[in-house]
Amino acid sequence: MIEIENISLTYGHGKSAVRPLNGVSCKIEKGEAFGIVGESGCGKSSLLRCIGGLERGWEGRISIGGSEISHSRKAHEMRVVQMVFQDPYGTLHPRHTVGTALFEPLRAQGMPRSVEIVEKALSDVGLSPSFRTRYPHQLSGGQRQRVAIARALIVGPDVVLLDEPTSALDVSVQAEILNLLSELRKLKNLTYILVSHDLAVTAHMCNRLVVMNSGKIVEELTGNDLRNNNNHHPYTRELIESSQRYKRAA
Amino acid sequence: MTGHQKHDAVPLLSVRGLCVRFGNGNEAVAALRNLSFDLGKEKLGIVGESGSGKSTLGRAILKLLPRMATISADRLDFCGSDIGKASERQMLQIRGSQIGMILQDPKYALDPTMKIGHQIGEAVTLHLGKRGKDKKTHILKMLDSVKIRDPQRVYELYPHQISGGMGQRIMIAMTLVAQPKIIIADEPTSALDVTVRRQLLELLDELVTARGIGLIFITHDLDLAEGFCDRLLIMYSGQILEELPASSLSNAKHPYTRGLLESMPRLEAPTERLPVLVRDPAWQRDVNGSLSQ
Numbered sequence: 001m002i003e004i005e006n007i008s009l010t011y012g013h014g015k016s017a018v019r020p021l022n023g024v025s026c027k028i029e030k031g032e033a034f035g036i037v038g039e040s041g042c043g044k045s046s047l048l049r050c051i052g053g054l055e056r057g058w059e060g061r062i063s064i065g066g067s068e069i070s071h072s073r074k075a076h077e078m079r080v081v082q083m084v085f086q087d088p089y090g091t092l093h094p095r096h097t098v099g100t101a102l103f104e105p106l107r108a109q110g111m112p113r114s115v116e117i118v119e120k121a122l123s124d125v126g127l128s129p130s131f132r133t134r135y136p137h138q139l140s141g142g143q144r145q146r147v148a149i150a151r152a153l154i155v156g157p158d159v160v161l162l163d164e165p166t167s168a169l170d171v172s173v174q175a176e177i178l179n180l181l182s183e184l185r186k187l188k189n190l191t192y193i194l195v196s197h198d199l200a201v202t203a204h205m206c207n208r209l210v211v212m213n214s215g216k217i218v219e220e221l222t223g224n225d226l227r228n229n230n231n232h233h234p235y236t237r238e239l240i241e242s243s244q245r246y247k248r249a250a
Numbered sequence: 251m252t253g254h255q256k257h258d259a260v261p262l263l264s265v266r267g268l269c270v271r272f273g274n275g276n277e278a279v280a281a282l283r284n285l286s287f288d289l290g291k292e293k294l295g296i297v298g299e300s301g302s303g304k305s306t307l308g309r310a311i312l313k314l315l316p317r318m319a320t321i322s323a324d325r326l327d328f329c330g331s332d333i334g335k336a337s338e339r340q341m342l343q344i345r346g347s348q349i350g351m352i353l354q355d356p357k358y359a360l361d362p363t364m365k366i367g368h369q370i371g372e373a374v375t376l377h378l379g380k381r382g383k384d385k386k387t388h389i390l391k392m393l394d395s396v397k398i399r400d401p402q403r404v405y406e407l408y409p410h411q412i413s414g415g416m417g418q419r420i421m422i423a424m425t426l427v428a429q430p431k432i433i434i435a436d437e438p439t440s441a442l443d444v445t446v447r448r449q450l451l452e453l454l455d456e457l458v459t460a461r462g463i464g465l466i467f468i469t470h471d472l473d474l475a476e477g478f479c480d481r482l483l484i485m486y487s488g489q490i491l492e493e494l495p496a497s498s499l500s501n502a503k504h505p506y507t508r509g510l511l512e513s514m515p516r517l518e519a520p521t522e523r524l525p526v527l528v529r530d531p532a533w534q535r536d537v538n539g540s541l542s543q
Contacts, residue, residue, distance in 0.1 A: 039443040141300070170299040170470060172527035175513035179523050197444060204515035204524070227517055242448045246477035 001030040001191045002051065002159065007060035009046055009215075020046040021058065022215035030158075033185060033192040035202035035209030037239065043215040044195045045163055051193065052083045052161050065158060079109050082152035086164035088144035092136040098122070098147050099132035105155045121154040122147075125180060142173035146180065153184065162194045166201065178205060199226060199243050211236045260330060261288035262431055262464040263311070267324035270303075270310050270488075274318075281306045281319070283488045283536060289432065293458065293465045295479030295496060297472055299510075303488040304468045308434045311466075312349055313341050329431060347377050350425035354437040356417025360409040366393075367405030370424050377428035392423040397453060415446035422454060426461075433458065434466045439474070451478055472499065472510060487534050506533055 009021035020043045028034045036044045049055045051062060053073045062069045064080060082105075085091045092101055102118045119129040125146040136144055145165065152160055165181070166174040182205065185192055196202045202209050203223045211219045211233065219233040231237060270282040282303050287294075298304040309315050311326070313333070326334035333344060345351075353359040361369055370389045374380050380388055386405075393401035396419040409417060418438060425433055438454070439447040455478065458465045469475050475482055476499040484492040484507050492504040502508055509527035 039445050171472070171510055172299065172513050175515075175524035175526050178515065179526065182523070200515045200517045203517055204520065223520065227520065238445065242445045246448060246451050246474060 001032070001065060002028040002193075003061070003063045004028075004047075004051070005061040007047065007050055007058050007062065009043075009050060009055060009058045011057075019215055021050065023060075024212075024215070024217055026210060026217065026220070028191060028193065030191055031185075031189050032208065033194060033206040035206035036193065036195045036212060037197065037199060037202050037209055038212035039197065039239070041214075042212040044212050046215075047212070048083070048161050048163055048193060048195050051159075052081055053078060054083075075109055079155045080157055081159045081161060082155065082157040083161040083163065084145075084148050084152050084165050087168050088141065088148045089136060091148055092144060094136055096135075097132065098134050098136075098139075101136075101147065102132075102151055102154055105151060109155050111155060117154070121150040124153065124184070125150045140173075141169050142176060145169065145173075145177050149177075149180065149184070153188070157190070159191045159193065162192060162196075164196055165194070167196065167198065174201070181205065199240065203227060211239060261290050261327075262329060263289040264325060264327040265311075265323065266326075267322075268307075268310060268326065269322045270306055270315065271320045272318055278320075281488050282310060285488075285490055287483060287490065287493070289464045289466060291462045291464055292480040293455075293467055293478060295475035295482040296466060296468045296485060297470070297475045297482055298485035299470060301487075302485040304470075304485050305436055306488075307485070308351070308436050308466060308468050311434065312345055312351060313338075314345075314351075346373070346425075346430070347428040348430055349432045349434065350428065350430035352418075352421050352425055352433060352435040352438045355441040356409070356414060356421050357441070359421055360417060362409050364408070365405065366407050366409065366412065366420055370420065370427065373424045373427040388427075392427055393420075395426070395457070396420070396423045398423075413446075414442050415450055418442060418450055419453065422457065426457065429461070430463065432464045432466065434468070436468045437470070438467075440469070440471070447474075472514070475499075489536070491533060505530065 005025050007021055007024045008019060011018050011020065024047055036047060038044045046055065050058045056071045069077060099118050102121055103113050106113045106117065115132070118132055122129060122131055127143065127146055127150070139147065162181070166177050169177060178201065181192070184190065192205070194202060194205050203226045206223060208220065208222055209226070210217045211221065213235045219231060219236045221231060225231060231240070266286045268282055268285040269280065271278045271280050273279060285307065296304045296307060306315065310321050313321065315321065323334045326332060328344065328348065333341070336344065367389050370392055371385055374385050374388050378388065389405065390401040393404055398404050398416065398419060404412065404416070435454070439450055442450060467475065467479055476496050479496045482494055482496050482499060483490045484504065486506050492502060492507050494502060500511070502511065512525045513527050515524060
């Protein structure tokens with residue numbers, strides 16, 4: 001579904017240049033849930049933004065669904081890949097109703113717009129049609145994230161990029177959203193790329209994941225590898241160790 | 251609701267029947283309802299989801315709530331004196347010097363226009379009355395005590411030039427200047443990476459234990475609280491639903507605590523679907539039985 005070959009990204013020039021991505025390659029199959037883990041600044045979100053078309057200055061090769069992607073994308077190429085961000089409050093316009101927010105991607109894609117389509121999208125994510133007329137501040141964090149998911153899915157994408165989709169939510173709400181995402185993936189045969197700092201969440205959602213550190217992929221693991229401590233890179237070990245429960249110094 | 255755990259003879263903080271309401275009359279919202287607990291020289295975790303009142307509790311102890319809030323308590327004793335009745339002037343003597351606070355995000359809690367050294371220096375002058383060379387030596391000593399490797403260099407830096415983890419160390423250093431008896435830490439590690447979080451917790455643990463400080467550790471993270479704290483209070487809709495030693499969190503009795511624990515994905519126990527917490531309206535009732543408003 002997605003092939004990434006030797007992607008690099010550079011900000012700035014000369015001495016002050018920083019490279020959030022430094023030669024990343026990976027392949028993601030159709031219908032797969034693929035995880036990217038690492039600490040802040042490791043380049044995991046940058047990689048996601050390159051795939052999603054939010055970064056333009058990358059070098060290398062990205063192909064999605066068999067066709068190579070150029071730096072500036074056509075609308076139909078944008079439709080295929082949609083994104084859900086960490087903070088749903090920051091990504092919903094405070095003065096647009098939920099209905100307006102869901103119309104927007106349809107308008108941008110030149111797709112037919114109707115109340116029925118919006119209500120269907122809302123019911124897909126477990127919200128009642130009455131949410132169409134509400135504003136973001138009238139929703140809870142979990143409901144907002146459901147709207148953000150509905151907005152991503154309304155144009156019928158093949159790939160959904162999830163950037164820390166539950167880290168702003170309480171654990172009880174996180175469980176609901178993760179279940180919803182798993183169900184939708186099966187139902188609509190979606191491909192997910194999930195970026196998270198939470199290893200347990202990533203292992204729960206993804207069959208395969210990569211560990212990133214300073215702009216590079218250091219190791220690729222399956223969910224089971226992670227569970228059975230079957231890893232080889234010292235950085236992976238450090239990451240796993242520090243995300244285990246804090247134990248008082250003996 | 252107060253447990254009869256072994257505490258020091260006089261607890262550092264003793265709270266009975268603490269209530270906080272926002273607004274007046276019919277529209278008033280009860281943010282805290284009838285809370286009672288004691289704090290000794292221990293690490294007490296206040297655990298709850300957003301809106302449970304955990305941060306309000308931390309602020310109510312320091313009387314740092316907005317004017318629309320009304321605080322009432324049968325008793326709010328700090329080391330034997332009633333801060334429930336303390337005036338604003340008396341509270342100024344207590345805040346910082348007796349009860350310190352560490353906030354979630356050093357990016358917002360530090361003054362962006364002031365050098366790190368000068369910010370700590372304010373606390374040193376205010377609480378210890380030190381000036382000049384004496385003051386600088388003390389600041390460098392504080393930076394060293396929170397394991398900042400190069401205190402001389404960090405002294406001259408501005409907050410935007412340091413990392414989140416270092417910022418949080420500086421917050422701890424500032425709080426410790428006055429040698430408070432109690433520290434209230436409101437989600438001190440939530441803005442940090444997992445790798446940095448561990449180092450910071452180790453540091454906090456070490457400092458608090460060595461100085462015999464009572465720590466109130468406010469967090470939404472059950473796993474973290476279990477490993478770090480000695481005792482936990484589980485909060486839900488402004489009340490303490492359950493109190494238990496941190497080591498026996500996995501044997502929690504209350505269905506709310508159990509539900510929260512079960513809804514977390516676990517590395518060691520993969521499942522297809524995560525159990526979803528079903529909220530029982532009975533949890534909203536007053537703990538003593540009567541239905542709240």
